[in-house]
Amino acid sequence: MRVLLSTIGSRGDVQPVVALAAQVKALGHDARVCAPPDFRDQVEGLGIPFTPVGPELRSTGKARPAAGPLTPEQRRWMVEASLAGQFEAVTAAAEGCDVIVAGGYLLLAARTVAERMGVRYVMASYCPAFLPSPHHAPPVYPMLGQEPADGTVDNLTLWARDAQRWNDTWGTPLNAHRASAGLPPVTDVRSHLYTDTPWLAADPTLGPWPTPAELDVVQTGAWILPDERPLSAELEAFLDAGEPPVYFGFGSIGAPQALSKNMIEAARALGRRAIVLRGWADLELPDDEPDCLSIGEVNQQALFQRVAAVVHHGGAGTTTAAARAGAPQVVIPQHVDQHYWAQRVHDLGIGTAHAPGAPTADSLTEALARALEPDLAARAKAVAPAVRTDGAVAAARLLIAADPVETIA
Template identity: 80%
Template sequence: MRALLSTIGSRGDVQPVVALAVRLTALGQEVRVCAPPDFRDWVEGLGIPFTPVGPELSSTGKTSPSAVPPTPEQRGQLVAASVAAQFEAVTEAAAGCDVIVAGGYLVIAARTVAEQMGIRYVMASYCPIALPSPHHAPPVYPMLGEKPADGSVDNSTLWARDAQRWNNTWGSLLNSHRAAAGLAPVTDVRSYLFTDKPWLAADPTLGPWPEPAAQDVVQTGAWILPDERPLSPELEAFLDAGEPPVYFGFGSIRAPQDLSRNMIQAARALGRRAIVLRGWAELALLDDQPDCLSIGEVNQQALFQRVAAVVHHGGAGTTTAAARAGAPQVVIPQHVDQPYWARRVHELGIGTAHAPGAPTADSLTEALSHALRPDVAAKAELLAGEVRPDGADLAAQLLIAADS
């Protein structure tokens, strides 16, 4: 089997796709990844062929949170450019393939390319709330100009509005490419892209599908990439020099203003040392005191087993990694699926969800003091054994079985 795994987004969107690619390769299948160019060196370093799509994304994390958002016209231009780039890259990368797997929510071109080529197509979501259900509201996409609902509208109405937004945002662009290929127009973009049986690449303990008896969603478990990299000597020395520190990281998204200062002040207020991930936002330390360490990209699987708590933005990957390691969590959600993961961490009792709004030193101190309680640590350690490690393997087996 020859598979193209395609995604658009930051590392949280790309890493699950890479995990599946690595597993398929180990099972003797031919795989190519199509993703933003930021990840070329990483993917090719794993021996996986790579096709870049669109511009580099790392600069977006460095943009000031106070920057003026794009106008509707500018947003429309960005959307159009993304769709055009996807059709070009996915068409090139899919040549000779038997299946295209779209990872995440915004791979607009993949199903049409699969249709043109007469090959299979699978869409996989990383979070339950991205998939329509009366049990939850749709996620909010601020990059498309959306705002959270105020709670006065029922979920069915919100999902109907969400479908219309998908049509308004992507419909004419998608159908123009389809017309050029001699294909009929799509009237319901979201349903077309998601298919009538999407996959859910989320852990069933952390992010269960709310309708377990339904047959219209295939929950494989999270696609986790095994990481055997050692921690750096500097990080090992820091960890060995005292009690377990608190990890702070915002990954590849924009950080709220003064986040570094407030995080470090919160740790110090509780007598804790701190490790700060620079990330795409380039978070920096306040000073050169020995109780704090700044690090770059790291093996989370190894590090999270040695920290007192993980404070993060609520990405699916980081939430799952911290849960697998048994580390208590403080989640500071910003958008899309992050509020869902924050809520799940709170509901499971393995940490706390920071209140809406930009965090202050005081609010972070309060949230972190709750996460550091012994009962929370005990629940986090107990739940760690329930998180499935084999989601990528199950997904790979399903793809291979469908091809046989």
């Protein structure tokens, strides 16, 4: 079997499909990855063929949060350019494949390409919040000018509005591509993309699919790529030089430079050392004092086992890695699914949910102080063993097995 794993987005969107591709390969089948060009080296380093889709994303990482919502003209151009690029890249990458797996929520071309080729299509979400349910509100897209729900409108109404936004944004250009492929138009873009049986690549403890539910969701567990990279000598020396520090990182999303200063002030107010991930926002330390260290890309799976707490933006991957390590968390959500993960961390008692938006030194100090309390740290340690590590294995077996029910049991 030959499988195409494709996605659009930053590291949190790409890492899961790479994990699944690696497991498909380990089971003796062919896997290909179609993703933004930023991740070519990582994918090809695993011996997996790679096809780029869309522009390089890192160069836009700092600009988007400060730029505000897109204008209607910018949105229309972005949608049309994105779809054209997707159809070109996915069509080329899918040649000879038996199944196309779309990871995330913005790969709209994959199902049409699969239909035209007559092959199987699977859509996988990394968070329950992306899938319609009366138990939660839909995710928030700031670039579309949206604000988080204020609780005055019921979830079913919010999901109906969400479906209309999908149609208004993507319907006309998607159907133009389908018409050129000789396929009928779709009237419900979101349902077309998600299918009646979407997969949920999220851990059942951290992000359970609520019941009763309208969708027949297949929850595999999070798709985690094992990381065997050693920590750098500089980082090892810093960790060994004192008590466990606090980790601060916003990954591949943009962040204001003042954030770094506020993070260090919060750690120092509590007598803690700090590690700051530069990330795609290129966060810089406010000074060169020895109680803080700036780092680049790192093995989170190894590092998070040795820190006092993890302060982050609430991406699915970082939330899962911190939970697996038993590290208490402070989640500072910015957009999309991050609000969901912040709430789940709070509800599980394994960390604190900071208010959305840019934190101050005082607000960070308060949230971090709570996360470092012994009862919360103990709860984080207790929940860690329940977080599954075999989600990618289960998903790979589902793709290739004759009896998917047997493989998931």
